[in-house]
Amino acid sequence: MPTRDAEHSSLSDTERRVRALESLLIEKGYLEEAALDQIIEAHETKIGPHIGARAVARSWADQDYREHLMADATTAVAEFAHHGRVGDQLIAVQNTPEVHNMVVCTLCSCYPWEVLGLPPTWYKSPAYRSRAAKEPRAVLSEFGVTMPPETTVRVWDSTAEARYLVVPMRPSGTDGWDEQRLASLVDRDCMIGVGLPRTAD
Amino acid sequence: MDGVHDLGGMDGYGAVTPEPDEPVFHHCWEGRVYAMSTAMAASGAWNIDMGRFGIECLPPAVYVSSSYYEIWRQRLENLLVEHGLATADEISHGRSTSPGRQLPNGTFTAERVQRVLKRGTYTRAPQAPPRFQPGDRVRARNIHPHSHTRLPRYTRGHVAVVELLHGANVFPDSVVRGDGEDPQWLYTIRFDGHELWGDDAEPGTAISIDAFEPYLEPA
Numbered sequence: 001m002p003t004r005d006a007e008h009s010s011l012s013d014t015e016r017r018v019r020a021l022e023s024l025l026i027e028k029g030y031l032e033e034a035a036l037d038q039i040i041e042a043h044e045t046k047i048g049p050h051i052g053a054r055a056v057a058r059s060w061a062d063q064d065y066r067e068h069l070m071a072d073a074t075t076a077v078a079e080f081a082h083h084g085r086v087g088d089q090l091i092a093v094q095n096t097p098e099v100h101n102m103v104v105c106t107l108c109s110c111y112p113w114e115v116l117g118l119p120p121t122w123y124k125s126p127a128y129r130s131r132a133a134k135e136p137r138a139v140l141s142e143f144g145v146t147m148p149p150e151t152t153v154r155v156w157d158s159t160a161e162a163r164y165l166v167v168p169m170r171p172s173g174t175d176g177w178d179e180q181r182l183a184s185l186v187d188r189d190c191m192i193g194v195g196l197p198r199t200a201d
Numbered sequence: 202m203d204g205v206h207d208l209g210g211m212d213g214y215g216a217v218t219p220e221p222d223e224p225v226f227h228h229c230w231e232g233r234v235y236a237m238s239t240a241m242a243a244s245g246a247w248n249i250d251m252g253r254f255g256i257e258c259l260p261p262a263v264y265v266s267s268s269y270y271e272i273w274r275q276r277l278e279n280l281l282v283e284h285g286l287a288t289a290d291e292i293s294h295g296r297s298t299s300p301g302r303q304l305p306n307g308t309f310t311a312e313r314v315q316r317v318l319k320r321g322t323y324t325r326a327p328q329a330p331p332r333f334q335p336g337d338r339v340r341a342r343n344i345h346p347h348s349h350t351r352l353p354r355y356t357r358g359h360v361a362v363v364e365l366l367h368g369a370n371v372f373p374d375s376v377v378r379g380d381g382e383d384p385q386w387l388y389t390i391r392f393d394g395h396e397l398w399g400d401d402a403e404p405g406t407a408i409s410i411d412a413f414e415p416y417l418e419p420a
Binding site for chain 1: 208209210211213214215223225226227228232233237241244253256269271274277293295297300301302308309311313315318320323371391402404407408409
C-alpha cells in the first residue's frame with residue numbers, strides 16, 4: 001500500500017480535491033466507497049504481469065498451447081487471468097530471430113492491463129510515446145537492449161481496442177524446465193517488448 | 202483533433218526513464234482517481250472514446266505539464282460538469298447542493314466491480330463486407346478533423362500494407378461526434394520505417410497501427 005501521502009502532516013491540494021470529489025460522488029449516489037476500495041485492491045494485489053508470464057511460460061513448454069495463444073490470446077490467457085476473464089481482441093505477437101516486437105500507444109495509454117497490470121509511468125510518458133514509433137532502436141538501447149541490424153524491429157501502435165502481448169523467445173539453457181521456473185524468467189518489460197527474458201544462469 | 206496528445210514522432214521529450222520496482226500507484230489519491238474514473242465510466246454517462254476526448258480537450262499546457270493521474274482527475278471533473286452530474290462549485294467544496302441524477306446504469310456498487318476488471322467489448326456486427334483484405338496496399342487518408350480521431354498524425358498520407366483484418370468495431374470518431382457507434386472494420390496496417398520517416402528512419406524498422414476502414418483508401 002502506498003504510504004507516501006501519510007508521511008505528510010498536511011494534505012496536498014490535489015489530495016484535498018480528490019477527497020472532496022469522492023465525498024461528492026458518494027453523496028450524489030453515483031458510487032459506493034467500498035467499490036472504489038475493491039478496484040484499487042484488485043489492481044494492487046491481483047492483476048499483474050504474473051498473468052502474462054504464466055501464459056508465455058506455458059507457450060514455451062507446450063506447443064499446442066502456443067498455437068492456441070497465437071490464434072486467440074483472449075481465450076488462451078483467460079485461465080490465468082483474474083476471475084478467468086480477458087477482454088476480446090487480445091493479440092499475442094511472437095519474437096523470432098528475424099523480428100522483435102515492441103508495443104506503444106502514441107495517442108494515450110492503451111495497454112493489455114488485464115494480463116500485465118496497469119502500465120508503468122514510463123509507458124505513459126511523452127518520452128516513450130513520442131519516440132517508440134520513430135526511433136525504437138534508440139529507445140530499446142535505453143532499456144539495455146541492442147537488436148542486431150538483421151532483426152527487424154516491429155512497433156505495434158495500439159490505436160484502437162486491440163491489445164498486444166509480446167511473446168519473447170525462450171532463453172537457451174532452459175530445456176526440461178517446468179512452467180513455474182520458466183515463468184520466473186518472464187517480466188513485464190519483455191512482454192511489452194522493451195526487454196528480454198532473464199537468462200537461465 | 203490535431204492535439205498535443207498525438208505524440209508519435211515528436212522530438213524533445215528526452216530519454217525514457219524506467220523506475221525500478223515501481224508501485225501500482227505512487228500516492229493514495231492516484232488510486233482513488235483511477236477507481237472513480239473507472240466507476241463513472243461504467244455509469245453509462247460517457248463511453249471510453251468520450252473519455253479519451255475529454256483528455257484531448259484539456260489545454261495543451263496542462264496536458265504536457267501534469268502527471269498522468271492529475272490529467273485523469275481534471276478530465277473526470279470536466280466530464281461530470283459537462284454531463285450535468287455535478288457543478289464546479291459542488292466539486293470544489295465536496296458538498297452536494299442538489300440531488301444526484303439517475304445514471305443510465307445506476308449506482309456503481311461493490312457488486313459491479315468484477316465487471317470493470319475486464320476490458321469492455323467494442324466488436325459489433327458489421328454493416329457491410331470489408332473493403333480491404335490482408336496484403337492490400339492502402340494509404341492512410343490525409344484527414345484533420347477537429348473532433349476525436351484515432352488516426353495518428355504521423356501516418357496520414359503514408360502507404361501501408363494491410364496485415365490483419367479484425368472484426369467490426371465501435372467507430373470512436375462517430376461516437377464522439379454524437380452520431381452513434383457506426384461500427385467499422387478494423388485493420389492492422391504496417392508501414393515501413395522509411396515510408397514514415399524518410400532518410401531519418403532507423404534501419405530495419407516497421408510500424409503498425411490499428412486503423413478503422415474510413416481512415417483508409419486504396420493505394
